[in-house]
Amino acid sequence: MIFLNSVVSDIIERFSDNMDNIKVIFPIKRTQIFFEKEFQKFKNYKNSLPEGIVFDEWVSQESHIARFGKIPLMFKLFDAYNKIPQPMDARLPFERFYDWGGMILNDFNTIDEYLINPKELFSNLEKHAKIEKDDEHKELFKKYLSFWEILEALYENLTEMLNTSRGSYSGWIKREFLNIIKNSINSKYTYIFVGFSKLTPVEEAIINIFIKRGQGKIYWNLDSYYIENETQESGDFIRKYMNRNGKNISFIYDSFKKPKDIEIYSLSSKTSEAKFVSEVLTKLKNESDFFYESTSIILGDESLLPALLNSIPYEDKNNEDNNSKKRDRVNIALSYPFEETPLYSFIDLIIQLHEHPFQTNYDGFYYYKDVINILTHPYFQLLIKNSEDSSGKNFDLYKKMVLENQTHLTYQELLKSIDIEFRDVVSTVFFSWSDVKEMLNHLERLISLLKVVFISNKEEFKLHLEYLFHFNQILQQFYYALEYTVAKIRVRTFWNIFHEMLKETFLPFGSKSSEKYSDSDFTDGVQFMNFNQFEGLDFKNVVILSANERVIPKSRKNSTFLMYETRKYFGLPTYEDDDAHDAYKFYSLIQHAEKVYILYHTDDKSEKSRFIEQLLSEDISKISQINEPITVSFNTKLTKLNPISSIDKNYFVMSELKGKNFSPTSLNVYLECQLKFYYHYILGIKPPKKIEDSPDRALVGTIIHNFLHDFYKKNLNISSGNIFKSSFEDFYSKIEAKIGTKIEEIYKSVGKIRDISRGKNRTNLFAIKKMISSFFKIEYERESFKVLEVEKRLVLELAIDENFIQLKGFIDRLDQTIDGETIIDYKTTTKKTIRKGIIGDKSGVDLDNWHIYPSYMESEHFQLLFYGYLYHKLTGKKDFKTGIYFLAQPERGFETLRITSKLKKEIEREHFIFTKENLEKIESMITNILNSIFDKNTPFIEATDKKACQYCDYFIFCGRKKE
Numbered sequence: 001m002i003f004l005n006s007v008v009s010d011i012i013e014r015f016s017d018n019m020d021n022i023k024v025i026f027p028i029k030r031t032q033i034f035f036e037k038e039f040q041k042f043k044n045y046k047n048s049l050p051e052g053i054v055f056d057e058w059v060s061q062e063s064h065i066a067r068f069g070k071i072p073l074m075f076k077l078f079d080a081y082n083k084i085p086q087p088m089d090a091r092l093p094f095e096r097f098y099d100w101g102g103m104i105l106n107d108f109n110t111i112d113e114y115l116i117n118p119k120e121l122f123s124n125l126e127k128h129a130k131i132e133k134d135d136e137h138k139e140l141f142k143k144y145l146s147f148w149e150i151l152e153a154l155y156e157n158l159t160e161m162l163n164t165s166r167g168s169y170s171g172w173i174k175r176e177f178l179n180i181i182k183n184s185i186n187s188k189y190t191y192i193f194v195g196f197s198k199l200t201p202v203e204e205a206i207i208n209i210f211i212k213r214g215q216g217k218i219y220w221n222l223d224s225y226y227i228e229n230e231t232q233e234s235g236d237f238i239r240k241y242m243n244r245n246g247k248n249i250s251f252i253y254d255s256f257k258k259p260k261d262i263e264i265y266s267l268s269s270k271t272s273e274a275k276f277v278s279e280v281l282t283k284l285k286n287e288s289d290f291f292y293e294s295t296s297i298i299l300g301d302e303s304l305l306p307a308l309l310n311s312i313p314y315e316d317k318n319n320e321d322n323n324s325k326k327r328d329r330v331n332i333a334l335s336y337p338f339e340e341t342p343l344y345s346f347i348d349l350i351i352q353l354h355e356h357p358f359q360t361n362y363d364g365f366y367y368y369k370d371v372i373n374i375l376t377h378p379y380f381q382l383l384i385k386n387s388e389d390s391s392g393k394n395f396d397l398y399k400k401m402v403l404e405n406q407t408h409l410t411y412q413e414l415l416k417s418i419d420i421e422f423r424d425v426v427s428t429v430f431f432s433w434s435d436v437k438e439m440l441n442h443l444e445r446l447i448s449l450l451k452v453v454f455i456s457n458k459e460e461f462k463l464h465l466e467y468l469f470h471f472n473q474i475l476q477q478f479y480y481a482l483e484y485t486v487a488k489i490r491v492r493t494f495w496n497i498f499h500e501m502l503k504e505t506f507l508p509f510g511s512k513s514s515e516k517y518s519d520s521d522f523t524d525g526v527q528f529m530n531f532n533q534f535e536g537l538d539f540k541n542v543v544i545l546s547a548n549e550r551v552i553p554k555s556r557k558n559s560t561f562l563m564y565e566t567r568k569y570f571g572l573p574t575y576e577d578d579d580a581h582d583a584y585k586f587y588s589l590i591q592h593a594e595k596v597y598i599l600y601h602t603d604d605k606s607e608k609s610r611f612i613e614q615l616l617s618e619d620i621s622k623i624s625q626i627n628e629p630i631t632v633s634f635n636t637k638l639t640k641l642n643p644i645s646s647i648d649k650n651y652f653v654m655s656e657l658k659g660k661n662f663s664p665t666s667l668n669v670y671l672e673c674q675l676k677f678y679y680h681y682i683l684g685i686k687p688p689k690k691i692e693d694s695p696d697r698a699l700v701g702t703i704i705h706n707f708l709h710d711f712y713k714k715n716l717n718i719s720s721g722n723i724f725k726s727s728f729e730d731f732y733s734k735i736e737a738k739i740g741t742k743i744e745e746i747y748k749s750v751g752k753i754r755d756i757s758r759g760k761n762r763t764n765l766f767a768i769k770k771m772i773s774s775f776f777k778i779e780y781e782r783e784s785f786k787v788l789e790v791e792k793r794l795v796l797e798l799a800i801d802e803n804f805i806q807l808k809g810f811i812d813r814l815d816q817t818i819d820g821e822t823i824i825d826y827k828t829t830t831k832k833t834i835r836k837g838i839i840g841d842k843s844g845v846d847l848d849n850w851h852i853y854p855s856y857m858e859s860e861h862f863q864l865l866f867y868g869y870l871y872h873k874l875t876g877k878k879d880f881k882t883g884i885y886f887l888a889q890p891e892r893g894f895e896t897l898r899i900t901s902k903l904k905k906e907i908e909r910e911h912f913i914f915t916k917e918n919l920e921k922i923e924s925m926i927t928n929i930l931n932s933i934f935d936k937n938t939p940f941i942e943a944t945d946k947k948a949c950q951y952c953d954y955f956i957f958c959g960r961k962k963e
Contacts, residue, residue, distance in 0.1 A: 826887060
């Protein structure tokens with residue numbers, strides 16, 4: 001640490017006799033920690049360390065004004081807003097005001113930081129806005145005008161309220177502190193200001209008061225390279241500062257004149273950047289003078305941190321024992337988003353649970369997915385395990401919900417399904433909140449319950465206790481804000497704000513709520529920092545990631561009410577000032593470094609930072625650039641999967657086959673994939689049953705089947721045989737109005753759906769009614785027929801290799817037409833029935849060649865052949881036909897099964913008739929399939945058509961990759 005070492009040495013030389021009266025002020029906490037570490041290196045100096053403190057904390061401490069968090073400030077700002085006389089229809093509710101409040105507070109803070117006369121600024125702003133508002137192209141002005149007109153009154157009201165509360169935002173506190181010390185301050189201290197990269201006018205004014213009184217000194221970490229070069233934007237601030245305060249500046253180095261190795265790499269992606277850091281660290285570690293503490297990784301984009309942590313190399317690269325390997329020592333100065341913690345996910349699920357009824361108008365009901373998500377969350381499971389006398393209790397609410405297909409539950413239904421030992425946990429999480437304070441009380445109770453669990457195993461849950469600590473701080477902010485505000489906040493509004501606050505919360509990696517880290521905890525290891533965390537620090541080796549335009553320098557958003565012209569006129573910071581400050585930070589990063597690695601990526605059409613272009617155009621040092629994007633790849637050892645291609649038929653398999661019943665579905669499964677047949681029908685592994693808040697395709701089919709069955713079975717006297725065009729038309733016109741009601745009844749009954757008036761249920765219901773309506777139009781256009789039977793059950797007993805089995809099936813309908821009997825099957829799918837390049841507009845079967853193309857046999861066609869065979873065997877009838885109603889494709893109408901030749905690649909036109917010859921072929925086909933199933937020497941083999949694996953429920957058992 002070249003700069004801090006110089007500062008410590010100078011302080012000891014100047015103030016060694018008066019060290020107890022020295023107070024060192026830093027811009028950030030990390031600078032203080034490294035300063036103290038550097039101080040301890042001076043072994044000849046045996047006195048105690050001088051007292052150190054961060055600037056904002058020092059100002060708040062000396063002025064006795066607390067720094068409020070965002071939430072208390074937002075409520076106070078809203079109270080200040082409500083004091084301004086406005087028409088009721090123009091007044092914004094809190095939820096809408098909140099969207100503007102953060103921007104207003106930032107602007108007020110800037111006004112105070114820059115010591116601007118608010119009255120003069122707001123007057124100028126309002127006049128400017130009124131001039132611009134009539135310009136049709138100035139939509140922004142029209143949008144903000146209502147706020148511009150009240151900003152002055154809002155600022156005055158808020159200032160008045162803050163004066164009485166003795167708490168405020170940072171800029172206001174500094175301005176108040178400046179007023180205090182202007183008049184008088186009795187202090188024994190000399191204040192040393194170390195490591196600042198930039199000062200706002202109020203900070204500069206505060207520091208200058210102490211310097212002029214002989215009670216202050218400031219140390220800058222600067223280089224002549226960018227100070228003396230007027231074209232260098234990185235020196236803009238310090239040149240202006242020197243013009244105002246004189247050129248007597250401490251520690252202006254000539255570091256850029258010393259040798260530096262700067263390597264610039266273009267990576268193909270963000271992830272490649274993170275991976276490449278591993279190679280850089282490995283390269284640095286191979287050098288004899290490498291120290292972890294002298295190396296810093298700067299993340300322009302903090303989202304790279306997870307990938308970066310996974311890429312850190314091991315300390316001992318030659319150690320083959322994975323269990324004994326240790327990652328390189330690192331120290332993470334970055335913050336971790338609370339949004340990524342399990343506590344956030346748990347709170348988020350609870351908020352969703354209570355918010356969902358409002359969004360869907362299901363007042364008093366909880367949505368099953370929200371309930372299940374909470375029941376299965378690890379935190380809820382921990383709470384249940386921790387409940388008194390919970391061992392051996394069966395928490396089977398989920399099972400009950402599945403069996404009863406409960407898509408919505410009330411709190412009382414939920415409570416009845418839970419063992420009494422869990423009631424305290426359940427009431428805390430699930431009980432509805434009537435107001436905001438009740439919500440906070442429940443969340444605070446939840447923290448207490450979780451704390452009991454975590455403290456019981458403190459070492460294991462140390463990090464989780466940290467999550468609770470920070471979450472509780474947010475809760476306390478809300479408690480405080482609600483106590484001192486007159487605003488009436490609705491629960492739903494509060495949820496939204498609370499949710500946003502949690503998303504904006506970050507946890508420092510190095511924090512501990514219960515115990516203090518030693519200094520070495522923060523300074524030991526490679527330092528991981530963002531672009532704003534190295535003020536006053538310098539490192540021998542620096543790696544900069546994401547040196548892309550709009551990242552370094554950062555892209556600026558116009559989140560302000562203060563227009564550019566106004567900011568420029570009053571000397572407020574603009575994007576040019578922010579860019580200049582980013583330039584200073586970039587150059588100060590490499591100022592004292594000897595080895596610099598600058599990485600940027602080229603994906604998403606990203607461009608390298610203009611600071612890189614600037615470096616390349618300057619004669620600073622040895623710079624090497626790799627222009628071609630590098631793709632970094634790492635060899636990862638994976639356990640090799642051995643896909644299952646066949647399963648032998650052992651004693652267990654053969655015993656399970658005995659007495660089996662076979663349906664066309666089970667035989668179709670066998671034709672599709674014998675392994676799937678084995679898992680489903682031999683091992684009995686069934687796909688998991690799911691709760692359906694709207695029926696899936698299979699349930700829709702069942703609903704339509706049930707309706708048509710009831711229609712023909714109950715409403716028509718099918719035994720009379722009078723269903724012909726004339727009578728059918730007359731009958732249908734009489735009952736048409738009742739069809740919708742009947743479908744809804746069946747829909748609720750079959751699907752076990754409580755509400756069919758919204759969402760997918762409403763859409764499905766409309767689709768079903770449309771299918772039925774189209775179906776009856778087709779019925780009317782058909783040739784004269786009468787319905788002989790509906791839902792006819794067919795059972796045929798057979799002997800296969802001394803195994804007695806049953807073939808079973810249900811015929812949807814049997815009709816009598818002019819040509820004879822026809823077996824009818826209803827289909828609600830939209831499955832295409834022409835595959836593999838077979839030409840024709842009607843699908844059919846090829847019994848002569850089915851064994852050559854067994855996977856080509858359409859499941860619908862096999863089913864019709866199966867039904868026809870059973871019907872013939874049980875009745876002795878023949879010369880009948882079969883056909884399908886494709887209800888979801890009314891344009892296809894009613895299709896009878898036809899003959900095709902797959903070898904000829906064409907479809908013939910004649911109907912498939914169940915003649916004696918065809919029935920013998922069908923019997924041979926079914927017998928061959930059954931013989932194959934019962935042949936103990938023929939194993940179950942994988943599907944020949946691998947496309948069948950894509951959506952198979954048993955995919956995981958086979959260990960096969962998806963195509």
